[in-house]
Amino acid sequence: MSKREAESVHPDANRYGGWHWSRPRHGEHFRRCSYCGSVHPEDLAAEALWTAEWADQKYGWPHKFYVNVINRDPSRLYVLGSSSGQSYRNDPDKQPAPVLKSDTHEWVRWSELTPAQLAIVAEDNGADYHADWIEFGYRPTHFGKLYTVHLGDPALPADVKDLIERRSGLAFTFYEDGRVGWHPAPPYVVTPTPANTVVSTQTGAPNTVTFNPPLQ
């Protein structure tokens, strides 16, 4: 990380001890900013396949767009949901499995989780996490976002910025103070996404079912 990047991309982070690029987690293969969650621009540019969706052009600075990055390991299982039923609090083993969202997903009772499945839960939801049922499934894409403030780092290679411009359908303007302006670049194509639909409640089901939000 360049000195200017560290000090000026997120000046607000100084009061929290600064920021850094976090190592890839959750089966992802790109770094993320510890402060805003942005995908590292160079890691995004290195991906062969990704699509962008401009997120907040109306909502002021800092701007971001969402990206769907193809999962390099489509066989990896993720925790996609969990369920805990209050009415079975005294005997969770009698709680029926929630309704499956698709035939590629699977609900597993907590007491029947294998060590490998427990390791996935710890990785995706934290070591202290617990629920009566865990839903496992696949993720064809990783859901990320890119804050354009990270493109303002003068140490970022020009070809990385150019590639992100072409692929996102946006043209950027870089100002001396580190801000980044943008305008649509022809052809202005916004690809509809995302694979990560967030559903908070499955109404009518006997239990409250929550699904993991897109990973930060």
Ligand SMILES: [Zn+2]
């Ligand atoms: Zn950031």
